[in-house]
Amino acid sequence: MQVTLRIKRFNPEKDKEPWWGEYKFAAEPTDRLLDALNYVKWYLDGSLTYRRSCAHGICGSDAMQINGSNRLACKVLLMNLGQKITIEPLRGYRVIKDLLVDMDAFLAKYRSVRPYLVTHTPDPEKERLQSPADREKFDDTTKCILCGACTSGCPSFWADGEYVGPAAIVNAHRFLFDSRDEGGEDRMQVLNTLDGVWRCRTIFNCVEACPREINVTRAIGEVKKALLYRKI
């Protein structure tokens, strides 16, 4: 099939403003969009810049706006995108060059929820026991790959850059609902603020954006409930 990629380009080293690059070429309908971006970079314009690594939806490097939706470029096939495809960097993060954005602020918010297991009791000789049912309670939120698609798609985050954002809450949920964790109180304090979970307005964009199909809004809802009723 013939495809045309319309890519929003911006290199602050030489561009005053962003501009649209158009690239037309033949591709296989079963190619990933990432394959098409690679084609542009490798054969048409070596200066096109984006992040990528694993190319099958696990490393989380290549989240971007594809025809207006936040997706991973390696997890969407050309045949599902039409012949003219518009590609822009994720919203809400500073653009560094072309499709590559600054993720530092996003990762700082992730770190702020203390995303690690906290225990006060001494480690047993073998494993801490956990029933399959208890393990299931936080299964969904263990899938997060920190791609940033959910937070970037969140209108509450667009309105308030201080909002901790859905990705950080997902990772807090992963520990709050882990029966082995004993750090819930501290984590709850971080989330129980105006820029914590209460900034969420249940808009569901995050659910649509998540390439791992995490039910982000449900996870945030569970955290809100836990805060209200102090039940984890």
Place this chain on the structure above:
Amino acid sequence: MVQRYDAVVVGAGGAGLMAALQLAGRGHVAVLSKLYPTRSHTGTAQGGIGAALGNHEEDHWEWHMFDTVKGSDYLADQDAVEILCREAIETVYDLEHWGLPFSRTPEGKIAQRPFGGHTREFGKAPVRRSCYAADRTGHMILQTCYQQCIKHDVHFYNEYHVLDLLIENGRCAGVVALCLATGEICTFHAKAVLFATGGCGKMYRVSSNAHSLTGDGMAVVYRRAIPLEDMEFFQFHPTGIYKMGILLSEAARGEGAILRNKLNERFMERYAPALLDLAPRDLTSRAIYREIREGRGIEGKNYVHLDMTHLGSEVLDKKLPDITEFVRTYMGIDPLTHPVPIQPTAHYAMGGIPTDVDGRVVIDEKNTPLPGLYAAGEVACVSVHGANRLGTNSLVDILVFGRRGGRHAVKFIQENDWVPLPAHADEPARALVSQVLKSTGKERAADIRDVLQDEMMDKASVFRDAKGLTAMRGKLRELRDRYRQVKSEDHGARYNTELLEVIELGGLLDVADVLVESALARQESRGGHYREDFPKRDDANWLKHTLAYQTPKGVELKFKPVTITKFQPMERKY
């Protein structure tokens, strides 16, 4: 710019993070990665980590050791394998204590599943040894290790690409790296450096490897007169998605999936009557190619089927959710109702930078260490995998030897001072970068890489012979000449990922050269190295490790003996 640290870890996958966690709080340590930490390839490991916990049935580390040695076709060093299998157990418990969300048995213990080549009682039948978190075990390991790094405040330099290793008076003095964000070339003066940069699978067309796996660490040390060990042994994983190479974990076969040819035969019955579809990877990949060569590929094409249709949605959705989704996303078919087209995919370098069991890089046949220099994970060769790695053992390797390397480095930085930086330490790295940026050549890096990947696939993959490997040697010479004329279109400093790709390609060419020369020299078949002109294993002449050195005249090969302790080499049958 010069930064000074006690220790620098290069690479932020499982091995690098594990080493950094040992160093954290015990010295001034920095982790350099050309990616963000959780982007590393450890995250894509699926099926599990092997450890003889015995949570479902009797198991012992000695059984794990035997399987690993036999799986290696007796080329692994058995002192190192013993450490691997003993320490696997405590390492898995450590990860659990750090919060790793393993799947659970009904009693709440860590769940375990069967895996290729892992057996009970020295080869009698498959055993449940692979500790798993659905089919996302690598993802969970990478996240858990990174979470611990946050807890222990490990300092990261994200998106720094290593260009050179600094050696002064026979000791490690640091590394030079390119800051991708600014284009700056930075010198890191360090007492100890640990390389954990992963593998080099991108030299092949069909590969499970990330775009970033370009043999960087291997190439950097090789250019500094440090040998690479056993590079002829490259593993092809039997079940990659047809054409794309995306991995479908052995866990699928661990849960009961079956390989079938166009006659719908379970053809592994002919190749491994005891273990069937759970035979080791080298043997299974060759079996698939034989079926294809003998005309039993599906529709006469070069693929066979992985049949999961009988497993049911409970197994697919709960135990294999990610690979089920990969098949739906990338093939547009449902593995519940349709068999999946698969072909072997370039997966793992058994060889690498030679180290001892403490992660110290050793530079000759007598295992002389280079003080201050360490390596761990796929970039290294301890050797615990020998000629063929068993599934799950890469995760065991990164964790056990990442930790041992880190622990030894702690001792080293406490007992030693910095050696002075070499004069003009960053000059070679600067020259490398400016040569690319100022190039007036006309060759596209992508064209060179295309030829490299296609030719390596054709001449230096699962089946090899002198004719093909000699032709590949000539091809590499030609590609090297073309590489000298490589062009660059992006002359900017900021995030010049074109420059990065050109440098990566240079590394791949060097490492491919080592692989081909080592494969040409080894006139026998062992593990992942199969020579059609020498189809038998030859212990009398070849039960030894290859060491490849870069010299002005090209690759020079030396050899060192294999350490054999408990298990004498036997015929390898499954």
